[in-house]
Amino acid sequence: MSGKTVVRPYGDTTGDGMVQVSFTLPVPHDKRGEGAALQLAGKMGLDPAMLVHARAMGDGFTFFVVYGRVGHLVDLAAVRVAERDYPLLTAKDVNGAVRRRLRRKLSVVGACIGTDAHTVGIDAILNVKGVAGQKGLEYYRELRVLNLGAQVTVPELVEAARAERADAVLVSQVVTQRDAHLHNVREMSAAFREAFPASRRPLLVVGGPRFDEMMAAELGVDRIFGRGTTPGEVASYLVHALTARRAAA
Known part of the structure; x- marks a missing residue:
C-alpha cells in the first residue's frame, strides 16, 4: 500500500x-x-x-x-478490522501442537443452527474434501470432529457439545432475513454460558458471509470468520486460542 x-x-x-x-x-x-x-x-x-x-x-x-x-x-486511517493475531499453521504443525499442548485430541462440534439449512460453509470447514485446495478439519489426525448438519436447535447443540466434551463449537449462519443470524448466535451464546462454567465453556466460533467480524464481543462469541475463510485458518485459530486459554488458567 x-x-x-x-x-x-x-x-x-x-x-x-x-x-x-x-x-x-x-x-x-x-x-x-x-x-x-x-x-x-x-x-x-x-x-x-x-x-x-x-x-x-x-x-x-x-x-x-x-x-x-x-x-x-x-x-x-479510520478503517477498523479484525486482524489475524495468530500464525497460520500447516496441518502437520496443528497436529503437533495439539499433541504437545493438549496431549489428547481436540474435540470440535459444528452445526447450522435455527432454521438455517445452508451447510456449504460448515461442510467446507469440517469435511475432509474442504475448500480452496485445503482439506477440512476431519483430515487433521489430532482433531475429533462431529458435524451435526443443518437446522440444529440450540439445546441440541449444547447437549452434543457436552456429550463430546467439545473444546470448540463452530456454527455457520447464512440466512439473514430479519437478522436471524444475529438472534440465533445471541441465543446460542447465552445458552452455553448458562450450561457451562466459564472455565469449561467451549470456544464459540461463528462463520458466515454477512457477519461483521468486529461484533464477536457484542454477540458473545470468541471469534467470527467471514467470507473466504479456509480450514487452515480455523484450525490455526483453535490451537492459538486453546493454548492461550490454558496458559491463563
Missing part, C-alpha cells in the same frame, strides 16, 4: 470516483423501472449515474446495475 491515507474509488482513471452498484427493485422491467433505478442511484449520491444493465427477475421485479461518480473519500 502507498503512503496515502485518503483515497477515492477507481473506475476508468485513477481517483475518478467511479463506482458500480447493483440492486433489485419491485418494479417491472420497462422504461419506468429504469427511471426508478436511476432516481435511486441519484439519491445514493451517484452523479452522473448511468444504467448499464437491467434484467427481469420474475413477475414485477428487476435487477439493475448502475455506474456513476461519487464524491466520497475513504480515510484508511
